[in-house]
Structures are given as C-alpha cells and as structure tokens.
Amino acid sequence: MLHSPEAANAPVLVCDPDPAVRRLLRAALGRRDRLNMMEAEALESAYALAPHCVSAVVAVGPGGESAVTRLRSAGLKGALIATLGQGSVASAVACMRAGADDVVLKPLRAEDVVERLLQGEPARVERRRSSRENDRPAPATSTTDFCGFLGRSPPMRGLYERIQRVAASAAPVFVTGESGTGKDLCAQAVHARSPRHAGPFVALNCSAIPRELMESEVFGHVRGAFTGAIADRAGAAEAADGGTLFLDEIGEMDLALQAKLLRFLQDGKVRRVGEGRERQVDVRIVCATNRDPVEEVRAGRLREDLFYRLHVLELSMPPLRERGDDVMLLAETFLARFAGEEHRPMPRIGPDAARVLQIRSWRGNVRELQNLMRRIVVLADGPNVPIHLALEGAGADEIARFGSNAVNVVPLPVEAASVEPLALTERRAIERAIATFGGNVAAAAAALELSPSTLYRKRLAWQCA
Structure with missing residues (x-):
C-alpha cells in the first residue's frame, strides 16, 4: 500500500x-x-x-x-x-x-x-x-552531462541552450537529425526540462508498429473492436495525458492516420477504435524524423497541414562528425562502461587509434561509435586499442585519409624463411593485404602505402600473364 x-x-x-x-x-x-x-x-x-x-x-x-x-x-x-x-x-x-x-x-x-x-x-x-530543494527540474550543472547527453562541443552547447528554451513552451517540437544522433534522448530532455516533467513521457516508434495496429497504439481500442482486442486499452495519447507524447519517425505513419492525428492536435480529443465517445486529453507532442521533412511533404509521405501543425519549434541534432573532441570523450566513456559490463580490462586509446576515430565520418553517429567501442572491448587482446579494430567498418575514403599510419593495421603472418623472386614476394604481400581487408582494394592500398590505381594495375597484369 x-x-x-x-x-x-x-x-x-x-x-x-x-x-x-x-x-x-x-x-x-x-x-x-x-x-x-x-x-x-x-x-x-x-x-x-x-x-x-x-x-x-x-x-x-x-x-x-x-x-x-x-x-x-x-x-x-x-x-x-x-x-x-x-x-x-x-x-x-x-x-x-x-x-x-x-x-x-x-x-x-x-x-x-x-x-x-x-x-x-x-x-x-x-x-x-x-x-530535493523544490519540485522544479534541476538545472543543467555541466555541459558534459545534460539530461543524459555527453558532450561539450559548440554544437552541443548550442543544442543544450535551445532545449532549455524550447522545453519551457507548450508548443509542439519537431526534432530532426541523422540516425544515431540521439533524437529520442533529445525528446526526453525536452520533457524532463519542461513544466510537464512530473507527467508521463510516452514514446511510440511509428516505423516499428504494423500499419493495421498503429491507430490502436496511438488512440487505444475497446474490447471486440478487432480480432485480438480482448479488453479495453488506452492508447499512447491517453497514456501521455498531462505529459509528453513522442512520435518517432513520424513520416512512417499512414496518411489516413495522419489525418486523425491532425484532428487530435486541433481539439485534443481521443476516440478509441470501436468506441463512439471522445475523451479529452492534455498532451504535448514531440516528433522526430531522420529524413528531410520538407522533402517528405513534397514526396507525399507527410501531410503538409500536419507538418505545419507540428513544425513549430525545431531542434536539429548535430552529426557526430561535427562535434570535434566529443568523439574522444564519448569513446573513452563507452570503453569504460563496456569494460565494466564485459568484465574486461579497458584498452587505452593511443595516438594512432585516436587519429582514426577523429577522421572517421561516423555515418551511424553516436550509435556507430558506441557499437564499435563494445566490439573493441570484446575483441581487443592487448592494453591498447588496435588500429585494425578502430578502422573496422570504415570506408575507403576514411582509410585513405588515415594514410601511412595504417601500414601496421594487421600484422602479416610470418611465413617460413625462403628465397623467392621479388615480384612474387610483392604479389603475395598485395594479395594478403587485400584479403586482410575483405577485398577492399582502397584499404589495402592505404595499408601498403600505395595508390589504389597501382594495385588495380598490378592485379590486371597478373590476370593477363
């Protein structure tokens, strides 16, 4: 009790x-x-x-x-x-x-x-x-730890300040940004810093729910409304009453349901599937997409009237490649955390590995870095982060930017000493490097300090011989 x-x-x-x-x-x-x-x-x-x-x-x-x-x-x-x-x-x-x-x-x-x-x-x-001093949400005490975010780069400082301002409003918020940048964390920060922080925060991923169940997930249903509806159930909109409803990947929502969402935003009334009466609820909407919402409107995947109803306050998530030293801050944090979870020693990020992490494009952003750090903790044998693991998943352009430091990416296996023609030794080294990088000629060329065109030319010559 x-x-x-x-x-x-x-x-x-x-x-x-x-x-x-x-x-x-x-x-x-x-x-x-x-x-x-x-x-x-x-x-x-x-x-x-x-x-x-x-x-x-x-x-x-x-x-x-x-x-x-x-x-x-x-x-x-x-x-x-x-x-x-x-x-x-x-x-x-x-x-x-x-x-x-x-x-x-x-x-x-x-x-x-x-x-x-x-x-x-x-x-x-x-x-x-x-x-607790009072019932208001505590102010941010550090730019390295803001509502779960980690980072002190200028783009992140600007984001923290904008979240603080946006959170105080009651208007809808539209969060944009690439996959893996933390749009869901941004939505939670808006809620946590808002006057609604004591209310519920309910998140719904529009891309993860089958189209035929989406209306029930958002607005709820009554018993018998459809096959499998064995009891009355409130939807996400009702569950978020007095708080915040976060609709992730809003562009994946069916157009017919977008029309019903628009009506809900206009009058704040919910009608469960299979029910005649309406229920009044009070929610703040935060939505997100990893696509260009204007292009989604042009393509007909997002209703224009719904877009303008939702796109009142925008928060744009900076990609990791624009966050400078935050990459190393995040990498060290993830390594320490995963080393504890995996009960393994924490490998040290040496100068070469640090350079690799800083020149990578991070197309998957923070999520990609997080996954890479866990792989490194699990797979690394020595006290330092191996260069070949730091380069894992990198594109040819990233490896090329790393340049000559990649020459020791993977130690070549030692063969029995023998005397053979220099041309054969060269061919073995090139083929071994290409195999090491899974057929990626550009990566192998960077490791061998050669241009990719040289490798292509030599391979063509071997095929014609």
Whole structure:
C-alpha cells in the first residue's frame, strides 16, 4: 500500500526493450492508480529520466550491477526493481549490493513486479523529499552531462541552450537529425526540462508498429473492436495525458492516420477504435524524423497541414562528425562502461587509434561509435586499442585519409624463411593485404602505402600473364 501522496503522484520509470513488457507494466500500474509513467526502451534513456522519477523497474543485461550503479548515480533515490533475462544468484546479489531493492527474473508477472515496487516506495520517499530543494527540474550543472547527453562541443552547447528554451513552451517540437544522433534522448530532455516533467513521457516508434495496429497504439481500442482486442486499452495519447507524447519517425505513419492525428492536435480529443465517445486529453507532442521533412511533404509521405501543425519549434541534432573532441570523450566513456559490463580490462586509446576515430565520418553517429567501442572491448587482446579494430567498418575514403599510419593495421603472418623472386614476394604481400581487408582494394592500398590505381594495375597484369 502507498503511504505518501507524493509517491502516488510522482512518475514511475519503466525501462525495457520489449514494448509488450512496457505495456503490461503500464496496465498493472494503472490498476494501482499509478498513471504517471515514463517509458524508456534503452538504458541510456533511463539514465536521463532517472532523476525525475520516484521509482523504477529497469531491465538490465549481463553485469547489471553497473546499470544499477549508474541509475543511482544519475539521481534515482526511490525503489528500484532490476529485471534480468537470465542470471544467477551471484548476479542478483551484485545488483542488490549496487542499490537495487529487488531483482526479478524474466518471464515476469507484471502484477507481482508492481506489488514489489510499491512495497519498496514508502521507505525511500522521505529520502527523495529531503534531498530535493523544490519540485522544479534541476538545472543543467555541466555541459558534459545534460539530461543524459555527453558532450561539450559548440554544437552541443548550442543544442543544450535551445532545449532549455524550447522545453519551457507548450508548443509542439519537431526534432530532426541523422540516425544515431540521439533524437529520442533529445525528446526526453525536452520533457524532463519542461513544466510537464512530473507527467508521463510516452514514446511510440511509428516505423516499428504494423500499419493495421498503429491507430490502436496511438488512440487505444475497446474490447471486440478487432480480432485480438480482448479488453479495453488506452492508447499512447491517453497514456501521455498531462505529459509528453513522442512520435518517432513520424513520416512512417499512414496518411489516413495522419489525418486523425491532425484532428487530435486541433481539439485534443481521443476516440478509441470501436468506441463512439471522445475523451479529452492534455498532451504535448514531440516528433522526430531522420529524413528531410520538407522533402517528405513534397514526396507525399507527410501531410503538409500536419507538418505545419507540428513544425513549430525545431531542434536539429548535430552529426557526430561535427562535434570535434566529443568523439574522444564519448569513446573513452563507452570503453569504460563496456569494460565494466564485459568484465574486461579497458584498452587505452593511443595516438594512432585516436587519429582514426577523429577522421572517421561516423555515418551511424553516436550509435556507430558506441557499437564499435563494445566490439573493441570484446575483441581487443592487448592494453591498447588496435588500429585494425578502430578502422573496422570504415570506408575507403576514411582509410585513405588515415594514410601511412595504417601500414601496421594487421600484422602479416610470418611465413617460413625462403628465397623467392621479388615480384612474387610483392604479389603475395598485395594479395594478403587485400584479403586482410575483405577485398577492399582502397584499404589495402592505404595499408601498403600505395595508390589504389597501382594495385588495380598490378592485379590486371597478373590476370593477363
């Protein structure tokens, strides 16, 4: 049972990559009159939302104690239930020692998890109240840690300032940027810094939901509305009442549903699928796309009237290649985190590896860098980041820019000493280099300090011989 009005009104954080689990927990919380809920799909998002929540249910992976520690460090002072897909007594104990109030193994029963969560809240609510000066969201204290963002480059400083200004408004926000730049984190920052921060934050990825289910996901449905609708269910718009609804990849929404969304934005009324009556809700809309929205309108994939209704305040996410020294800051942070999660030593980024990271184009942005750092932690053998791993996934143009420093990308296997014609030795070296780089002639040429045209010319000569 709840013993504190504060606990009953404050938001609960639910973080799980499975949307079905999030829906089950949302429904279970709703049955206990806990309607304020902030959702997160990934741990990075949970770290940003943690300071604004009274308690949390968070799915943690292997080495989950590091995630628990980060949640506590981020400012979560309430009850914390860690859920594990698989684990042992040792991993559960490690999570508890790191600060979790309870650990639940999947598959989980939502009602049981919520019961454990609410039982753990009363003892922690007082700690939250005493450590908080007022009910407003805390101001950013550092340009290297703003609502989960990490970076101090001029483009990021400008973004932080603009988020602060935009968050104070009630107008819709349109977030643009390439894939992997953190548009979802930006939406959560807008919510966390807004007057609605105590309300729910509900995210919906329009590209991940089948078209035939999209209307139900947004507006809800009543029992019997369609096959499989076995009970009444509120949609994302209702779930976000009093808070923020984030529509990711808005251009993927069906045009017919875009028309209904437009009507909802005009009058704030929701009609569940299969129901005659309308319900009034109060939500702020934040949407995002990784495409050019103006081009999407021209191509007929985004309604022009909906675009102008949503495109009131724009936030543009800078690509990683324009963020300068943030690349190294992020790389070091990811290496340290993944080394802890994988229980491996943290490799050092030497001068050559640093140069590789700084000249890369990062077409996948922060997500690409994050994935690369995890691969390096798992695959690196020595104390330093190997150059060939730092170059993994790089294009020929990036390798060419790296130039002569790539000559030692992969040590060539040592063969038995023998005397052979110089031309044959050269051919073996070239073929070995090309094989090492998976057939990428430009990369092999950079490693051998030759021009790609030289390699092409020699290979042609060998074929004609």
